[in-house]
Amino acid sequence: MTLDRAIAGIFVLICVIYGYTAFVTMEAGLLPFERNLTFLPNTMPKWLSILGAFIGLIVIVQSGPKEAGEIDPSEIDVRNLRQYKLGQAISLLVLMVAYALLLRPIGFLAATTLFICLGGYVLGERNYKLMVPIAAVAAFFIWYLVEQVLGIFLRPWPWLVYGGA
């Protein structure tokens, strides 16, 4: 099965679950007076689930494997993923998740400096003398711009500075 058929299949499944929620679960949760209204919170979801499932099925029928010549060299050939730097991409995604989880506990400045340095390391940068100062200065500059100039709060320091809160 080709990847686009699989995605369309998952989409149809999502439409079925979405439709079930709209037709059954949300319908059951309506208040008595709401039943007489023309437009309800589940009116559009009902239409959408039917339309979505229908279009998803059309995509399944229409899609087919691509010929090797059809793939643009700048695009990714999904049948041959190993020739690409998959490890680097996955590591960066893991770093992003780590950044999200550490942003509040260790503070914006430390989290950002670490993210940029480790991101560069994953991509093959080994010039630490250049990378660390650039990352630290950039993190400070962005923090200064966002919090001090624009007035949007970004917690700069680790939780210990705030009394462990």
Added chain:
Amino acid sequence: MLEGILAGVTTALTLQNLIMVVAGCLIGTLIGMLPGLGPMSIIAIMIPVAIKIGDPSAALILLAGVYYGAIFGGSTSSILINAPGVAGTVATSFDGYPMARQGKAGKALTIAAIGSFAGGTVGAVLLMGFAPALASVALLFHSAEYFALMVVGLSAIAAFAGSGQVAKALMMTVLGVMLATVGESAQFNAPRFTMGIQDLQSGISFITLAMALFALPEALYLVLNPARSNTGKDGEGGEIKDLRITREEAKKITPVIGRQSIQGFLIGVMPGAGATIASFLGYAVERNIAKGEDQKEFGKGSIKGLAAPETANNAACTGSFVPLLTLGIPGSGTTAILLGALIALNVTPGPRLMVDNPSIFWAVIISMYIGNVVLLILNLPLIPYIAKLLQIPRNYLIPFILFFTMMGSYIGQNNATELLLLTGMGLVATIMRFAGFPLAPMLIGFILGQLLEDNFARAMSLTDGVSFMWERPMTLILLILAVVLIFLPSFRQQLAMWRRRGVAEGD
């Protein structure tokens, strides 16, 4: 009217107001370049400054300058790193980013600057002439017509679909509209489809989705296939090639800019439509009327495909001042914030503004011309430096793109869950891109989905059913137009195939 214009010119040309225009454009451009900070947030941030100034003309001139600057700054990040920070510049990235990858970043930015300038200037001329008349036309639009207008906007997705891709594009649009239904709807305050996750109660944020669909997959593609980033270099040794537009290219984009200035302005006048729909429709219309090779180039770095949304969004920004200044109705989120600022400054926009405070009304319009000139003068010499951003080594550039992507979605909500959502959706979007699903229709569906549902609900409640679709002639015409827009590309393709077959048989 002439007296009013003269009063406006005298007010706008005072030293204080000229400084305001320059400062506004500069601040707007610089902050607008950061993905995640759109004109709405920048203007909101600038309001205290504007109120401190005290003089309503000067304050409004400053805010209008910030507005234009932010839209142009947003285009810059769309073109250079495929991270549209504002909904109105999403369409800019369709052709702007491919151009940057082909080493034409300088040229792309020049076209964007010229398109924005022309759109804004023509918009200002039209605003002067047609403001009162257009305001009355906009009043004729009811929720039924708005609903139909949104459907037309959604049908523009056919323009983003290649051959045999219409079904995929439609599927992505429906998915986008479905995502827009997550969270509390405007009509009812009960949460929907949140799966019990409290952070989803207020819905998925636009900026997170935009970053997940455009910036993140692009950054991952650059990581996966390093050959891609090499093509993005703008000449050797830091030299920027191709900054100038050739005579032929100018000839190509002139009609596009002309058409889109007017179309964008007219769409901007309608409350609720704004720069986003104007830019998508501008792109779709130009793609549909382009012929042969020109049409094939759309999405791969077409100068027409870049000039169209850039002109249309700036013209629409100017257009959105019509309902604000003449009726006191804000047509978009940004003008709503401007309305708040005006009221705080003791100016009540509405039909009486032109009569009671002609100097404010005209000073704002005249400052739009000045603002556009300032933007052009400011940006053209800066372009080589802005384009140099692309020459930062890959090992530094990619972590920074990822960081700015995350900042974009974090600043708006101040919530780390957004970052997890961004990573998850970005991964899914990348896999979809592997399979050749166009991602732009999903974002369009998401942006228009909410407006579509609100207007659909209002229209249905007013007519007690869906009969408004065929009872109101304007609605019917717009809906038919939407159907035509969806099927036109497939039909044209079929026609071309028949013709080819006919020629072959004739031989």
